[in-house]
Structure formats: C-alpha cells, structure tokens
Amino acid sequence: MDQSRAPILEALQEFRRRNDVVYGPPGHKQGRGADRRVADVVGIDVFRSDVLLLNGLDDRRQSHGLLEQAQELMADAVGAEHAFFSTCGSSLSVKTAMLAVAGPGEKLLVSRNSHKSVISAVVINGVEPVWVHPKFDAQRHLAHPPEPEDVRRRFKEHPDAKGMLLVTPTDWGTCADVQGVARTCHDFDVPLIVDEAWGAHLPFHPDLPPWGMYHEADLVVTSVHKMGGAIEQSSVFHLQYDRVSPEVLKQREDLLATTSASTLVYATLDGWRRQMAENGRELLDAALHRAQRIRAAAQGLPGLQVMDREVVRSGLAADIDPLKIVIDVRELGVSGMQAAEWLRTHRHVDVGGSDTCRISASITHADDAETEETLLAALRALVEAADDMEARPAVDLPDPSALELEQAMRPRDAFFAPAEHVPAERAAGRIAAELVSPYPPGVPAIAPGEVITKEVVDYLRSGAEHGVLIPDAADSSVRTLRVVARSGAAA
Numbered sequence: 372m373d374q375s376r377a378p379i380l381e382a383l384q385e386f387r388r389r390n391d392v393v394y395g396p397p398g399h400k401q402g403r404g405a406d407r408r409v410a411d412v413v414g415i416d417v418f419r420s421d422v423l424l425l426n427g428l429d430d431r432r433q434s435h436g437l438l439e440q441a442q443e444l445m446a447d448a449v450g451a452e453h454a455f456f457s458t459c460g461s462s463l464s465v466k467t468a469m470l471a472v473a474g475p476g477e478k479l480l481v482s483r484n485s486h487k488s489v490i491s492a493v494v495i496n497g498v499e500p501v502w503v504h505p506k507f508d509a510q511r512h513l514a515h516p517p518e519p520e521d522v523r524r525r526f527k528e529h530p531d532a533k534g535m536l537l538v539t540p541t542d543w544g545t546c547a548d549v550q551g552v553a554r555t556c557h558d559f560d561v562p563l564i565v566d567e568a569w570g571a572h573l574p575f576h577p578d579l580p581p582w583g584m585y586h587e588a589d590l591v592v593t594s595v596h597k598m599g600g601a602i603e604q605s606s607v608f609h610l611q612y613d614r615v616s617p618e619v620l621k622q623r624e625d626l627l628a629t630t631s632a633s634t635l636v637y638a639t640l641d642g643w644r645r646q647m648a649e650n651g652r653e654l655l656d657a658a659l660h661r662a663q664r665i666r667a668a669a670q671g672l673p674g675l676q677v678m679d680r681e682v683v684r685s686g687l688a689a690d691i692d693p694l695k696i697v698i699d700v701r702e703l704g705v706s707g708m709q710a711a712e713w714l715r716t717h718r719h720v721d722v723g724g725s726d727t728c729r730i731s732a733s734i735t736h737a738d739d740a741e742t743e744e745t746l747l748a749a750l751r752a753l754v755e756a757a758d759d760m761e762a763r764p765a766v767d768l769p770d771p772s773a774l775e776l777e778q779a780m781r782p783r784d785a786f787f788a789p790a791e792h793v794p795a796e797r798a799a800g801r802i803a804a805e806l807v808s809p810y811p812p813g814v815p816a817i818a819p820g821e822v823i824t825k826e827v828v829d830y831l832r833s834g835a836e837h838g839v840l841i842p843d844a845a846d847s848s849v850r851t852l853r854v855v856a857r858s859g860a861a862a
C-alpha cells in the first residue's frame with residue numbers, strides 16, 4: 372500500500388481549504404465561536420481541525436471511506452490483518468477486546484497485574500476472571516508478566532476459559548514471552564488478547580521487544596498516545612487469524628464507543644502511522660541510542676540503579692523495553708514519589724511514573740539532545756539534593772506473595788452487592804466491594820471480590836500516609852474500606 376498517503380489528514384486539509392460551514396456539532400463551528408482566551412491557550416487550530424467525519428470530513432454516506440482507508444494503511448504498516456481506531460483510549464479498548472472474546476458469565480484468563488481498566492472490564496462485562504498471577508520480583512518489588520507455563524496451568528484448571536488477556540510491556544517496561552503465551556492459548560484453541568498499551572512503537576524497530584502481531588497474538592490493543600505520536604486517547608485494535616471475528620469486535624465496540632469520534636485523534640493516528648512507516652526505523656534508532664546513553668550516565672550516578680537486562684531471565688521478565696528508563700532511587704533514602712515530586716518542583720521535569728521504589732522516564736522518537744541533557748541534569752541535581760529531603764513515613768511493602776489475595780466472590784457480584792464502610796483496622800477478612808489502585812501504575816492492589824488481608828491494608832495505609840495517590844478507593848486515605856455488607860446497614 373502507499374504508505375505516503377494519510378487519507379484523514381488529507382481530507383482535513385481539504386475541508387479547511389474549502390472552508391465548509393457546518394450546521395451540526397461541534398457547536399464552536401471550527402473555532403468561529405471559540406472564546407479568545409481559550410484559543411489563546413490551546414491554539415485556534417485545535418478548533419479548526421475539530422470536525423466530525425460524518426457530514427464534515429466525509430459526506431452523509433461516508434462514501435469516501437476515509438476511516439477504512441486509514442485503518443487499512445495502519446494494518447498494513449504493523450503486520451495486522453485488520454486495524455480499527457478508537458478515540459476513547461485503551462481503557463475502553465481493553466473492555467471491548469475482552470467483550471469480543473468472553474461474554475457475561477464466561478471465563479477469561481486475566482493477568483492479575485493488569486491496569487485498572489482491565490479489572491473494571493471484568494466488573495462491567497460480567498466476565499468470570501481466572502487470574503494468572505504475575506512473576507513477583509521480591510528484590511525490586513515489581514510484578515513482571517506471567518510465563519507460558521503459568522498460563523498453561525490455568526487453562527488446564529479451566530478448560531472452558533474462552534481466551535486470555537495478557538499485559539505487555541508493563542508500565543515499568545518489562546515484557547512477556549508473547550509468542551509462548553499465544554501458542555499456549557492456541558493449544559487450547561482460544562485467542563490471546565494483548566494489552567500492549569505501552570507498545571505502539573514496537574512494530575517499527577527490530578531491536579524493540581515482541582510486537583503482538585509479529586508474535587502470533589490474535590488481538591492487540593495499543594495506546595498510541597503513550598509511546599507513539601498521536602494525541603491523548605488514541606487507541607488502536609489490531610486483529611489477525613480467525614479466532615476473533617472482525618464483525619464481532621466491531622459490533623461489541625459499537626456498544627461502548629462514542630458516536631462523536633474525534634477527528635483530531637483520527638488525524639494524528641493517521642499521521643503517526645505515516646511517519647513511522649516512512650521514518651520509524653531511523654527515528655527509533657536515534658531514540659534507542661539516546662536511551663542507551665541516558666541509561667549509562669544515570670547508572671554512573673551514586674544512589675541510582677537503572678533496571679536493565681538483568682531482569683531478563685526465567686522466573687522474571689522475557690524482555691525489557693530499552694526506551695523505558697526505570698531508576699530505583701531507594702539508595703538515595705527517598706521514595707520514587709518523593710523523587711518525582713522534587714524533580715517537578717525544582718527542575719520542572721515530570722517523570723512519567725513513580726512508586727515507592729523507583730521513577731521512570733519514557734524516551735520516544737520525540738526526544739532530542741536538549742531533553743536528554745535536561746533529564747540527566749535533573750537526575751544529577753536529585754542525587755545532590757536527596758540528603759536534604761525531609762524524611763517521610765516509610766511504606767510498609769509486603770512480601771510479594773501477600774499481594775495474591777484470595778477471591779471469594781465474582782468481581783461484578785461484589786462490586787454491585789450491598790456494601791458498607793469499615794475502618795481499615797477491621798477490614799482484614801472482609802470481601803472488598805471496590806477497586807483500590809495505587810497510581811501510577813494503576814494496577815489494583817485490591818479488586819472487588821477479593822478477601823482483604825492485614826498486609827495489604829498496612830501497605831495501602833502506609834502508602835497513603837507517604838503520599839501515594841489512590842484515586843479510585845471511596846476513601847482515598849484508606850482509613851476506611853468499602854466492603855460487601857454482612858447484613859443490615861448497606862450503602
């Protein structure tokens with residue numbers, strides 16, 4: 372296919388050239404009604420390019436098939452049989468992908484270290500999760516994706532499961548053996564869905580970790596806004612083989628999707644695909660070299676430990692994304708959250724992720740010599756300032772096995788059951804009726820239906836005291852927890 376074309380971008384350019392007047396949404400009419408103070412901040416072009424496909428870029432019958440053309444070009448560029456764009460982020464795409472494989476009441480293997488959007492899908496879709504526990508890395512207090520043997524064991528225990536959802540790379544850049552897991556799924560004649568939200572760049576350079584479509588996954592979801600160059604909420608479904616029908620996927624997506632898809636998202640997806648198809652190898656080559664230099668320089672700073680390929684071994688990770696620079700800061704005597712806050716306040720540097728032990732910075736095709744030096748200068752300053760940072764109450768990190776909670780009820784049943792709030796000290800032994808996800812990375816420490824333990828409460832309480840953000844818990848301080856009511860007073 373002619374990868375130099377970008378049908379949606381070209382149609383947008385043409386729409387703007389024609390100066391069409393639209394008597395339908397959006398009500399700002401391509402910026403005519405935009406408040407100047409808004410336009411001054413976000414730019415008038417944001418409004419000028421905000422136009423619907425239907426009765427806008429394309430006609431009433433969508434006879435130009437712009438979206439289809441752009442999607443076909445994407446599929447062609449990344450080795451998929453089909454690609455579908457979504458403007459609702461991978462948070463919605465993973466829900467759709469799961470719904471396309473397992474309906475209400477059906478079983479699906481799910482990596483327990485999944486992002487909260489996956490665990491929410493379990494609640495909303497009513498699927499029965501068969502959790503596959505990740506590989507817990509006690510030294511780093513980190514969870515890596517499960518291995519093929521873990522998956523095989525769970526399929527043997529649940530031969531009626533309809534498929535599996537695997538997350539790779541994780542937020543911290545560690546990766547699964549996608550092909551091994553895919554083949555295991557196929558041995559049981561069911562599809563593998565890969566939440567590759569962090570992997571939009573993977574198809575475009577051979578030195579990057581496995582890209583699902585090249586490694587036999589059936590359905591892969593990416594967030595192009597994370598490691599790629601499209602704007603926020605840009606997500607793509609990629610499909611191959613015949614275990615998931617494109618028709619079923621489209622119809623289930625239609626149940627959840629917006630009817631007012633953003634052309635800004637479509638156009639930037641279209642442009643990113645063209646950029647990568649034409650120059651991805653070279654751009655990512657430069658990013659890989661840059662990341663390599665940053666890793667070496669950061670590793671040379673006292674008190675910083677950069678995670679590298681030492682985690683790539685049996686029982687831990689199958690690979691790492693070298694563009695995700697994950698730095699353990701514990702030797703500095705501060706937490707990752709403290710380091711991240713200091714970097715933002717004192718150096719105006721926002722690292723993408725932080726938790727108790729570490730910070731992470733994503734390097735993409737967009738970085739240059741200036742951003743490379745900014746990051747390194749900020750890290751050097753952090754190392755110097757660490758001794759003077761105020762000590763904070765320590766986070767009570769549990770033994771990793773303590774994070775494998777027993778599931779006593781289906782997540783959906785527990786979430787919708789009559790519930791009550793109990794003080795944290797009295798929560799152990801009760802069944803959770805909510806998700807409790809330290810953010811980032813947004814992987815629930817407690818999922819609805821799981822039996823709360825003292826260890827997990829101590830971890831969450833001490834985390835909240837330290838400054839961990841827990842946005843989804845009803846009480847984000849975790850002084851109380853929402854649990855399934857035993858009887859009487861339910862809320």
Ligand SMILES: Cc1ncc(COP(=O)(O)O)c(C=O)c1O
Binds near residue numbers: 461488542604605606
């Ligand atoms: C592994 C994973 N899956 C899915 C999502 C949701 O993606 P989005 O932000 O595009 O909705 C995230 C977001 O951080 C994620 O880390």
